[in-house]
Amino acid sequence: MTTQTRNDKHSLILARGAQVMIRRGYHGTGVQEIVQAAGVPKGSFYHYFASKEDFALQALEALYRPRLERYRVALNEAPGTPCQRILAYYRELTAHFSRQEKPEYHCFIGSLSFEMAELCPPIGQKVLAILGQSVELLADCLEQARRQAEIAADSDCAAIAEFIGNAWEGALLRMKVSGSVTPLQRFLDQLARLLECQ
Template sequence: MASRTTRENLIEVGLELVRSAGYSATGINQILEVAKIPKGSFYHHFSTKDEFVMEVIRRYATGELDRLERNLDDSTRSPMKKLRRYFKDLMATYGRRGGPIAGCLLGNLSLEIGGQNAEIRSLLSTIFDAWQNALAKTLRDAIAAGELPKTAKADDLAALLVNGWEGAQVRAKADQSDKPLELFFDNTFNVLLKG
């Protein structure tokens, strides 16, 4: 197995640290110490912490978009079964699983620095839009398949799903409990999207 490049190592370590501690609590020196890389190497690859964090966000988003594809591009399942499987996957990944709930990096950074940095805010917004669009496509497929009423508005429902999931993540993090995630899931599939 080939070793990671210095840049890749920095991004992976940064993803872990920023996700668990947040933007403000994660310093460059801490990243360098965990990555076992000299300071000059960081500045060879990134000119600022914000530029670095944007790469960390992109890496996180790539993983989440891969999760969407894995769950929603399965032609053997109905659209609603794909959505259920997708949110179950999210719950399994972001729930307690025996450890503390760190929450969604996108939501965490939106709350922490989204209002202070226009570039990061724009990147976060773009990623949220891509996520919402993927869910809307699956919801349109569910409408076409008769799993949801013809009057359902896929784009509005997708926005509600993204916003509801992010809110459940914030509450789960505050409570260190899976209950908000479970409540989101149960109400999404047993009330909101009940065909």
């Protein structure tokens, strides 16, 4: 088996297995369900992963590394001022959900947080690390806004970034429960007021 083939199979198991775990939860997903979704024998799973916990840790990294990179690009390389880039990013996400007949959102990191953060410290630490990276990216963009006098000179950019991240996650949860994008639209309204950019 070539290195490329091994990498492809590893990525396939991660992608297909993560989708199962996102929908069924950590405890509701066994190794058998993961390998069935990937169409590989059970032995292949243990060739790439030491355990289901190891799989979850690798899946978190595989799913959120590209998402964090897209976030970084949106906040740093898109047109507009820092505040405009932040608002544009969340407007685009809200528009994405608005186009769905019934807004659907399955949050892998949220699901693992609820199920495993206390029971499995390595998963809890990985979740915190990913959330921390997201806050840092947003805080860096807000720092640019502060330097450009878009927001107050005494703004606590890290605290504002954490507040925005928490508010967004809460809005997504409310959207999932209600089946409506109204919580996201209200989030956007308040974000625009917070950043004082329309």
